[in-house]
Amino acid sequence: MACENNLVVKQIMDLYSQISNLESLKPSKNVDTLFGQLVSTCLPTDTNIDVTKIHDEKVKDMRSHLIKLCGEAEGYLEQHFSTIIGSFEDNPLNHLHIFPYYNNYLKLSKLEFDLLAQHTSHVPTKIAFIGSGPMPLTSIVLAKFHLPNTTIHNFDIDSQANALASNLVSRDPDLSKRMIFHTTDVLNAKEGLDKYDVVFLAALVGMDKESKVKAIEHLEKHMAPGAVLMLRSAHGLRAFLYPIVDSCDLKGFEVLTIYHPSDDVVNSVVIARKLGGSSEARSSQIGRCVFMPCNCSKVHAIINSRGMKKSMIEEFSAIE
Numbered sequence: 001m002a003c004e005n006n007l008v009v010k011q012i013m014d015l016y017s018q019i020s021n022l023e024s025l026k027p028s029k030n031v032d033t034l035f036g037q038l039v040s041t042c043l044p045t046d047t048n049i050d051v052t053k054i055h056d057e058k059v060k061d062m063r064s065h066l067i068k069l070c071g072e073a074e075g076y077l078e079q080h081f082s083t084i085i086g087s088f089e090d091n092p093l094n095h096l097h098i099f100p101y102y103n104n105y106l107k108l109s110k111l112e113f114d115l116l117a118q119h120t121s122h123v124p125t126k127i128a129f130i131g132s133g134p135m136p137l138t139s140i141v142l143a144k145f146h147l148p149n150t151t152i153h154n155f156d157i158d159s160q161a162n163a164l165a166s167n168l169v170s171r172d173p174d175l176s177k178r179m180i181f182h183t184t185d186v187l188n189a190k191e192g193l194d195k196y197d198v199v200f201l202a203a204l205v206g207m208d209k210e211s212k213v214k215a216i217e218h219l220e221k222h223m224a225p226g227a228v229l230m231l232r233s234a235h236g237l238r239a240f241l242y243p244i245v246d247s248c249d250l251k252g253f254e255v256l257t258i259y260h261p262s263d264d265v266v267n268s269v270v271i272a273r274k275l276g277g278s279s280e281a282r283s284s285q286i287g288r289c290v291f292m293p294c295n296c297s298k299v300h301a302i303i304n305s306r307g308m309k310k311s312m313i314e315e316f317s318a319i320e
């Protein structure tokens with residue numbers, strides 16, 4: 001059936017035409033309602049929509065523009081709430097729950113931490129988060145709840161995002177010391193990238209395939225062999241909201257796991273290891289781990305077995 005005749009795709013296209021006609025994407029009742037409807041329309045995972053198999057140019061063009069609009073709106077939303085939360089007299093980190101998607105970040109960061117723990121034998125001392133934003137919630141949640149002795153270096157192209165973000169953590173006795181901010185385009189971050197055990201690449205860094213692959217190639221060039229790259233991708237209808245990262249985009253890396261949540265965590269998580277690391281680093285993996293999509297944030301590591309239902313797992317191999 002032609003994709004644009006698909007009822008859900010028609011609903012997404014209708015929401016897209018309303019969103020693309022908005023005067024501004026800054027938070028307002030109308031903007032919040034439309035994006036709330038868009039997210040709930042794209043959340044179901046029981047559809048057979050595969051955006052990579054859409055040939056209808058109109059739908060493909062709509063998707064690439066919609067991803068950009070979502071990214072722009074997400075930036076404004078973070079700016080808006082970071083300004084409010086940062087204005088509290090006491091420690092702003094006591095008020096993070098005011099951010100509408102705070103619970104999603106609690107679940108996404110727990111999922112990413114669980115995946116990291118499945119594939120590494122030691123606690124990372126230094127992490128880089130590329131594209132941290134005005135509300136660097138991934139870094140804050142990881143530092144506060146999962147990695148109490150890790151320093152997180154946050155990179156963002158936007159100096160205002162970093163100013164808002166550093167204000168959020170400035171009055172926290174612990175995170176003010178463990179959260180460092182750098183203003184730079186990821187493509188200009190060279191020296192020092194080989195000092196990180198783990199590098200996260202935000203979903204909004206590289207909003208189309210070409211720029212995503214460019215960022216990944218840059219990181220592959222400058223990361224340490226054996227270091228872990230955590231990326232965010234999308235699957236099914238959710239790929240109308242965020243770009244997809246495929247295994248074939250990760251040349252120079254060994255893709256360890258691609259995990260597609262089936263709850264309200266929108267992003268899929270991709271974890272890969274830069275080739276050339278020590279055998280010790282590789283042996284710290286527990287085989288070719290694959291994960292079954294599940295609602296709970298506890299990730300079930302299942303050693304790959306050919307008998308697994310293909311549709312629920314993706315097998316990985318090193319990409320030279």
Ligand SMILES: C[S@@+](CC[C@H](N)C(=O)[O-])C[C@H]1O[C@@H](n2cnc3c(N)ncnc32)[C@H](O)[C@@H]1O
Pocket residue numbers: 074075078130131132133134135136137138139155156157158161184185186187202204205206
């Ligand atoms: C809105 S944040 C989302 C991340 C989210 N705050 C988190 O904690 O997971 C994404 C950020 O990526 C930044 N960004 C986009 N392209 C970038 C690039 N090429 N280099 C560095 N930062 C970039 C944007 O300025 C934006 O602030």
